[in-house]
Amino acid sequence: MAAAALLRRIPAARAPPTALMAARTISDSTAPLTIETSVPFTSHIVDPPSRDVTTTPAELLTFFRDMSLMRRMEIAADSLYKAKLIRGFCHLYDGQEAVAVGMEAAITRSDSIITAYRDHCIYLARGGDLVSAFAELMGRQAGCSRGKGGSMHFYKKDANFYGGHGIVGAQVPLGCGLAFAQKYRKEETATFALYGDGAANQGQLFEALNISALWKLPSILVCENNHYGMGTAEWRAAKSPAYYKRGDYVPGLKVDGMDVLAVKQACKFAKEHAVANGPIVLEMDTYRYHGHSMSDPGSTYRTRDEISGVRQERDPIERVRKLILAHDLATPAELKDTEKEIRKEVDDAIAKAKVSVAFSVLFLVSL
């Protein structure tokens, strides 16, 4: 009785700040919020969507969390690679998180996504878990491809994530095939086929786009333009680096790929368009902080000033942090706590993945 009376007298504000307490004060409101994208959309033979994007506090906080998780995962992968726990090729996505997260926010798990080898974060966005990701990177049974695929071959069939492909551009015809199946089955869903500015010069893209346009398939070709095809800058590889226009007879939209709300708006627009009218091209103007892969320092073909400049001016996570703080949806300390939780989550997942078992050679030819 006395204890209860004592408890009643302690004001809530002075209660110890546990993670649970922090979550409760961070806004989880679903009241709509309208925010302007960083820049208006540029379009090709189609009217662009409005730059006013509807979101909610809860969604913005989810964006912050999801992108931070992806960022942390990729940075951890960098360390694991240097520690030789990840071998072979490892292509990191840090800087490009807004594309993965914004896209996911605009669509459902019934829509399909296919991408190239910079696939770790798309896997997460599609509902993949950290342990499966790290285990795959380390070649263990618990990996999402049971250790048989590696960094470039993450897939999640139940979430309509079709990977995970090492040969530049080859995933785009596959993606148009997915769109074909969607149309065949009258699903009213769309396929987002992601590729880079390097892959944009592959002939098979234009073949697949032509077929998609002829057959009116719900194909959305998304060029994640990080401006470098490994060491070759876009202006040295493409006579016309206006990738959103290269569909010619297919409409296109150019999007600030570092602005998660712009990405969300564009993907929503694209899906509606694709399901009704056939293919559309999205160009996401984005940037990768790492080199092309872990074997590429990323600084021989671009200046450190350029990299730090983008980080300073356009980082997707910082952009959302500023929005959250400006709209008073959380305090800086709470966001820092979120980041701490994420760090722990990632560390725990790595620890689990490290002790998970690799297949014996008996499983070379069986699953």
Add this chain to the structure above:
Amino acid sequence: MAAASSLHVAAPVATPRVGSSAGNRSASAARGVRVAAAGSGAARAGGRLVARAAVAAKENSPASAASKSDGHEVLLFEALREALIEEMKVDPTVCVFGEDVGHYGGSYKVTKGLAEMFGDLRVLDTPIAENSFTGMGVGAAMKGLRPVIEGMNMGFLLLAYNQISNNCGMLHYTSGGQFKIPVVIRGPGGVGRQLGAEHSQRLESYFQSIPGLQMVACSTPYNAKGLMKAAIRSENPVVLFEHVLLYNLKEKIPDEEYVLCLEEAEMVRPGEHVTILTYSRMRYHVMQAAKTLVNKGYDPEVIDIRSLKPFDLHTIGNSIKKTHRVLIVEECMRTGGIGASLRSAIIDNFWDYLDAPIMCLSSQDVPTPYAATLEDATVVQPAQIVAAVEQICR
């Protein structure tokens, strides 16, 4: 997919030769010696093959031996078409991609009439874009459809090699088993009549190393229909090799539905003296040579291997254990051909049974010339087969 898997149980089976196309060599081996194993009505006495009358038996084909009713005569391209129609009728996920397969009816008429029957969404005329439409077929298969992808000429599929190798062949494995790629890739290949080098290619040798891909070659209307049906039903990606010169072969095939086993070789002519392994068009050169050989007193055993990957080492092995001499007759180039792999497989598995070195007759390692006499000289002719048998049996 559910529809397709229930078909394995439900399909009315007329012949004893029907097997599941599960793509599993051990399963067919486990079935052991089969009655009338796809052969010219070979009789069995106590499990051992008894040599039939010394005639290059082409009249008593497996088709007529198996048929319970009168059967009907078809040309090979019609047999392929029948198979497609039957499968497309029962399984709505089967669709056809290719150049001029729809409105034009197919450059070799295999798909004639299908577009009218099944519509533009199931029989799709593609632009001339092999790389992308093959990739699209693979993507559609990842999402549960069963595309039949036609290369107007097999040689054109070289443009799609990356899709066939890396995506079609490998995705099942690299995804840790998540995706199946039940496509059929088919088309005419081989040396024709002065079609020129680029239209006379044999891709079976290029594709054979691709892990994850299964390969079969048809050679008669009977096996064309049965293999096409099996390939469509298979959960594996299957490449079905047809031959430009065999489309107008005529044969009576059963009226009842039948499906052949993808991994099984076909006993064409049982014999005692030498095992001749062949496939596709060369089967006919071999049988022509067999007539001459029989007149000269030889008794060749002719096996159409049909399954180019994996090899039916069960049937082949049984034959070698009996005859102890092997001649391979193929249309592939000498270097890196199917014969080269088959020779290795035989040496690995049946070395102790051989009384003579394995001989392999292949095409010359040259681009196929246009001029008729030169073209004839690039492929194996019956006279060479006769000479080879005489040499082996010396």
